Amino acid sequence: MAGRIEDYALIGDMQTAALVCRDGTVDWLCLPRFDSHAIFAGLLGTEEHGFWRLGPAYASDQQPPTAARRSYRGDSLVLESEWDTQRGTVRVTDFMPPRDGAPQLIRIVEGVSGRVPMRSELRMRFSYGRVVPWVHKHDGRTVAVAGPDSVWFDTSAETYGKSLTTYADFTVAPGDRIAFTISWQPSHKEPPPLPEPEQSLEATEDFWREWVDHCTYHGPYREAVIRSLITLKALTYAPTGGIVAAPTTSLPEDIGGVRNWDYRYTWLRDAAITLSSLLRTGYREEARAWREWLLRAVAGDPENLQIMYGIAGERELGEAELDWLPGYENSAPVRVGNGAAHQLQLDVYGEVTEALHLAHMTGLARNDYASLLQLKLIRYLEDHWQEPDEGIWEVRGPRRHFVHSKVMAWVAVDRTIKLIESGDADGPLERWRELRDDIHRDVCEKGYDKERNTFTQSYGSKELDASLLLIPQMGFLPPDDKRVIGTIEAIQRELSTPDGFILRYPTEGDNAGVDGLPGDEGAFLACSFWMADDLAMIGRVDEARKLFEKLLALRNDLGLLAEEWDPHLQRQVGNFPQAFSHVPLIDTALRLTASGAYGG
Numbered sequence: 001m002a003g004r005i006e007d008y009a010l011i012g013d014m015q016t017a018a019l020v021c022r023d024g025t026v027d028w029l030c031l032p033r034f035d036s037h038a039i040f041a042g043l044l045g046t047e048e049h050g051f052w053r054l055g056p057a058y059a060s061d062q063q064p065p066t067a068a069r070r071s072y073r074g075d076s077l078v079l080e081s082e083w084d085t086q087r088g089t090v091r092v093t094d095f096m097p098p099r100d101g102a103p104q105l106i107r108i109v110e111g112v113s114g115r116v117p118m119r120s121e122l123r124m125r126f127s128y129g130r131v132v133p134w135v136h137k138h139d140g141r142t143v144a145v146a147g148p149d150s151v152w153f154d155t156s157a158e159t160y161g162k163s164l165t166t167y168a169d170f171t172v173a174p175g176d177r178i179a180f181t182i183s184w185q186p187s188h189k190e191p192p193p194l195p196e197p198e199q200s201l202e203a204t205e206d207f208w209r210e211w212v213d214h215c216t217y218h219g220p221y222r223e224a225v226i227r228s229l230i231t232l233k234a235l236t237y238a239p240t241g242g243i244v245a246a247p248t249t250s251l252p253e254d255i256g257g258v259r260n261w262d263y264r265y266t267w268l269r270d271a272a273i274t275l276s277s278l279l280r281t282g283y284r285e286e287a288r289a290w291r292e293w294l295l296r297a298v299a300g301d302p303e304n305l306q307i308m309y310g311i312a313g314e315r316e317l318g319e320a321e322l323d324w325l326p327g328y329e330n331s332a333p334v335r336v337g338n339g340a341a342h343q344l345q346l347d348v349y350g351e352v353t354e355a356l357h358l359a360h361m362t363g364l365a366r367n368d369y370a371s372l373l374q375l376k377l378i379r380y381l382e383d384h385w386q387e388p389d390e391g392i393w394e395v396r397g398p399r400r401h402f403v404h405s406k407v408m409a410w411v412a413v414d415r416t417i418k419l420i421e422s423g424d425a426d427g428p429l430e431r432w433r434e435l436r437d438d439i440h441r442d443v444c445e446k447g448y449d450k451e452r453n454t455f456t457q458s459y460g461s462k463e464l465d466a467s468l469l470l471i472p473q474m475g476f477l478p479p480d481d482k483r484v485i486g487t488i489e490a491i492q493r494e495l496s497t498p499d500g501f502i503l504r505y506p507t508e509g510d511n512a513g514v515d516g517l518p519g520d521e522g523a524f525l526a527c528s529f530w531m532a533d534d535l536a537m538i539g540r541v542d543e544a545r546k547l548f549e550k551l552l553a554l555r556n557d558l559g560l561l562a563e564e565w566d567p568h569l570q571r572q573v574g575n576f577p578q579a580f581s582h583v584p585l586i587d588t589a590l591r592l593t594a595s596g597a598y599g600g
Contacts, residue, residue, distance in 0.1 A: 015032065031103055035264040090112060231559075255331060272355035274290075279358055406447065501528045507521060533587065
């Protein structure tokens, strides 16, 4: 059985990523890309669907022992786990070196004290656990082949096969270092080069150390900010600059329920807000790469802007269900692909335009096509902003006039007006100023409940929505506007969990609610960070700081966050780690630091 979501560590090479549990088991790895088929899918099924466990040996009638300690080595993505056993202490170092060639997962076992019996259990299952590969020896190396894929296993330890699993039993004493490496290669090509684990470890540490040195944030929350930035960098697909929302699929928002989605793609919204955080902490090269990715993905067809694309800009992300996988803690179905790709979500135009605006304001070299794209997006919005859409939360119920979507349409027009006013683009300035005023008036008239003094989820509705917390952050209204304060207080009353975290919107239990789905979900962590931001903006800085520090306490021992927090089960839920949680963590830390609202 897979561990709790927060029991996992992330390692990756900025092309794919693996999740490593506290007991030394890699339960999730897709090769060679984030969105490739998994060779270890035990996270969404059982050990029969693929895993790699490396740790102290244990009896067959026992559970594998969990590490007594684990941490990342400094500001890096190199994971160290240590076990204390009756026979001594052992350390395992896990990492994936940034690469141009074959992807590698390297695990180095080191004896610390005593003599510790160890075991490696490697069960490769291709195509999300469905295909058993042909495992054989080739020039002294172990290779697993199935169709177009091959995975090469290299170690100095003696290995043997049993029950369609590759084992290695060995003992380590102080100073012993034994490396294990798997490398992916197309099956029709020559074998990948023999790994060089120690040199790769040094190069990987150097890479992360140099990257972190560019961070311009040095405030009181630096540890949390750095770990979030490293996580966001790890979710960036280096060859193209695309940023995945998470490296996993189908980790449930509702344990045992159907709210299970594939997040291994580039949402324009998530990528745009990630870009904003990177820019504000000194990472302009990532911003430039993402802007180039965006221009390639959208190409000459901004009228058909998708809300998400593949990490290389692919448009077709057809959704399917993998019925041979029972799902994480029996949360089915397991989905790959995402049918929301072709939804209409008008807010995306605002997020993309805001990101391009911020890139321009922070001095990123001008790109004429980026400015042209921005103008084309506004011309599209001119004709379509009054339409209903599926909104920021990708509802699978009927389209509505979501207030947040209209606000972000206003943002798109406002930022483009600023671009024209700066002299860096040409456009119908007076016409678009009128458009900006029309959208603003429409939202304030149709999306505001005067009796309750709050904006609502959609025109004519009574429901609230946490995305309304972005109204002051986007500059739609000033923080001291009574309608803004009323909305913040209404969300606190109606969408807060008992421990003060924020739900996205009301759900209806067994009945399908506004999102068209049965079941409930946890507190949405991004929305909870937004609440902390808003509280700081309206002067309630002590309350903002306390909420922020409660949110920091939800991170796992390695500083990682999933998408949501289940207040009943008191555990993380949703895909993991989640960019949409780590980005607002960074943003709130910057805001609180600027306001001086922090303890100590």
